[in-house]
Amino acid sequence: MNIPGLSIPGLSCDPSDLHPTTTATLPAEPSPPRTHILPAGSEYRFELPLKSHLSHPHFSADPASSFSSINAAFTLRVTSGSAELFGTELAPSRPYAFAPGARAAVFSWAGAELEVQGEVESEFVAEETSMAEAANVHFALENLREASTRSGGVGGDASMGGPRVLVLGAKDSGKTSLCKILSSYALRMGRQPVVVNLDHAEGHAAVPGALTATVVAGLLDPESVSGWGSSGITGPSAVPTSTPLVYFYGMEGLGEGIMGGGREPQGGRRGVWKAVVTRMALAVTGRMEDDAEAKAAGFLIDAPAVLGDKKGYDLVEHVVSEFSVNVVLVLGSERLYSDMRRKFAPQGQTSTEESVRVVKLTKSEGCVARDETYMRALRAQQIRGYFFGDKGLSLNPLTVMVGFDDVTIYRYTEASSSTGTSSYLPGNDSDSDSEYQPTLNPSTSSTTIFTKTTPSLGLSNAILAIPHTSAPSTPHADLLTSSIMGFAYVADVDETRKAIRLLVPAPTRLEGRTLVWGDWPEGVVDLLG
Numbered sequence: 001m002n003i004p005g006l007s008i009p010g011l012s013c014d015p016s017d018l019h020p021t022t023t024a025t026l027p028a029e030p031s032p033p034r035t036h037i038l039p040a041g042s043e044y045r046f047e048l049p050l051k052s053h054l055s056h057p058h059f060s061a062d063p064a065s066s067f068s069s070i071n072a073a074f075t076l077r078v079t080s081g082s083a084e085l086f087g088t089e090l091a092p093s094r095p096y097a098f099a100p101g102a103r104a105a106v107f108s109w110a111g112a113e114l115e116v117q118g119e120v121e122s123e124f125v126a127e128e129t130s131m132a133e134a135a136n137v138h139f140a141l142e143n144l145r146e147a148s149t150r151s152g153g154v155g156g157d158a159s160m161g162g163p164r165v166l167v168l169g170a171k172d173s174g175k176t177s178l179c180k181i182l183s184s185y186a187l188r189m190g191r192q193p194v195v196v197n198l199d200h201a202e203g204h205a206a207v208p209g210a211l212t213a214t215v216v217a218g219l220l221d222p223e224s225v226s227g228w229g230s231s232g233i234t235g236p237s238a239v240p241t242s243t244p245l246v247y248f249y250g251m252e253g254l255g256e257g258i259m260g261g262g263r264e265p266q267g268g269r270r271g272v273w274k275a276v277v278t279r280m281a282l283a284v285t286g287r288m289e290d291d292a293e294a295k296a297a298g299f300l301i302d303a304p305a306v307l308g309d310k311k312g313y314d315l316v317e318h319v320v321s322e323f324s325v326n327v328v329l330v331l332g333s334e335r336l337y338s339d340m341r342r343k344f345a346p347q348g349q350t351s352t353e354e355s356v357r358v359v360k361l362t363k364s365e366g367c368v369a370r371d372e373t374y375m376r377a378l379r380a381q382q383i384r385g386y387f388f389g390d391k392g393l394s395l396n397p398l399t400v401m402v403g404f405d406d407v408t409i410y411r412y413t414e415a416s417s418s419t420g421t422s423s424y425l426p427g428n429d430s431d432s433d434s435e436y437q438p439t440l441n442p443s444t445s446s447t448t449i450f451t452k453t454t455p456s457l458g459l460s461n462a463i464l465a466i467p468h469t470s471a472p473s474t475p476h477a478d479l480l481t482s483s484i485m486g487f488a489y490v491a492d493v494d495e496t497r498k499a500i501r502l503l504v505p506a507p508t509r510l511e512g513r514t515l516v517w518g519d520w521p522e523g524v525v526d527l528l529g
């Protein structure tokens with residue numbers, strides 16, 4: 001624990017206790033190790049090449065031979081001093097192995113020496129960082145937590161809770177990295193904040209396409225593909241794993257929105273997203289009402305980049321209102337900051353306990369723009385990691401055969417119609433068994449539709465969500481807002497035998513279950529080789 005003021009008795013544990021040495025080994029013909037000296041307050045930034053993704057042992061097609069040990073292309077260790085990665089302290093001398101494509105920074109408050117080995121696309125020590133600003137925000141949030149604790153928290157109004165933070169910014173402005181830093185620092189103070197991932201483009205302890213809420217109760221895992229750690233459904237793990245609350249959004253973007261004052265119909269993408277966000281907010285805020293410590297610890301919401309754009313302001317308002325957000329952190333954009341100030345904290349308004357504080361933060365120079373090729377590879381890695389574990393500590397997924405008649409598969413897709421003939425409106429679907437018959441609504445130009453689907457070869461390689469709700473009485477309403485127990489991968493569809501081979505992360509009885517097949521994320525072709 002090295003940030004002045006962050007040390008508290010009993011929490012100064014040796015990180016090596018929590019990060020037991022894994023089976024990291026160096027490559028067969030390693031390049032010579034290099035040393036980097038980090039002066040106090042500087043960070044070592046590195047970008048690893050993406051090209052070896054598909055051949056990398058972590059992500060090889062043969063799980064049996066590939067997931068038993070890390071044979072990392074790049075390793076890093078702290079040889080003297082102390083350093084942290086996105087807020088998580090690195091254990092001295094322990095080699096950390098990073099997956100190809102990893103982009104991150106190792107920061108030191110008091111100075112450190114690092115030894116690194118392996119191929120990089122770029123690496124350098126940056127003396128100017130935004131970590132002091134992040135630490136200031138952390139202390140401000142900690143003040144809110146202390147005030148909440150002093151007030152007794154439970155039973156009071158929303159103002160007596162701790163920080164309920166929304167992080168906004170443009171694409172690749174460092175929103176996720178800031179959430180990692182702030183949740184790691186909170187954890188180091190003995191708090192257990194909830195991280196709400198509303199950015200379905202990247203999975204957080206789930207596959208991309210999911211929205212999740214996860215209690216940060218153990219060290220984040222810097223080596224995992226997402227940097228958060230994995231959801232250890234089966235198999236051992238060196239660091240505590242997270243069991244998130246999961247909802248499935250299952251579409252690629254959030255749509256364009258309707259500019260010029262119109263409202264997008266409820267059945268459009270945004271309507272769906274808002275419905276899922278409302279359900280998530282109810283669950284998260286409900287948990288806080290029952291638990292004073294959770295209420296004081298608060299939550300951090302990692303927002304999708306579209307919320308940092310004018311077209312996304314209706315979504316910002318929705319999130320702020322549903323989660324009763326009291327702190328909005330704006331990364332790097334003057335315009336966004338001033339728009340948010342105008343919206344939530346207008347000048348002249350007397351600040352009260354319930355006011356929303358809007359804070360502008362500098363975007364870290366270290367943030368790396370990621371193109372679609374990179375994001376696609378990252379999604380494939382995250383899906384692999386969900387089933388197999390993304391490190392040498394493998395999970396034990398299994399394949400199961402189910403007959404076409406054993407499960408009900410709903411295709412969940414968005415249909416566009418230039419004439420605008422249909423929409424999903426909650427309460428309008430009373431038919432549980434028949435194919436979906438959209439209701440007429442002339443104002444609607446795009447709608448989400450659930451259609452009962454007979455499996456065919458087109459289902460191969462798809463990711464299916466398994467909702468907790470099985471046999472929903474009103475499928476279109478129930479399936480949208482049901483939490484998800486897990487995901488399955490369609491390994492094979494045998495049309496002759498009328499059976500599907502599914503890869504599932506843990507033994508699960510699927511007979512009688514309803515499965516949801518979304519538009520997104522895209523299937524992964526070689527998950528099982």
Ligand SMILES: Nc1ncnc2c1ncn2[C@@H]1O[C@H](COP(=O)(O)OP(=O)(O)OP(=O)(O)O)[C@@H](O)[C@H]1O
Nearest residue numbers: 103104105171172173174175176177305366367368
């Ligand atoms: N200081 C840093 N040094 C090196 N890399 C960094 C640094 N900060 C962030 N990154 C990397 O930059 C990339 C973008 O950062 P991050 O994911 O935090 O942005 P984001 O705003 O959440 O992105 P998105 O808009 O896609 O959700 C990530 O690969 C992250 O690991």
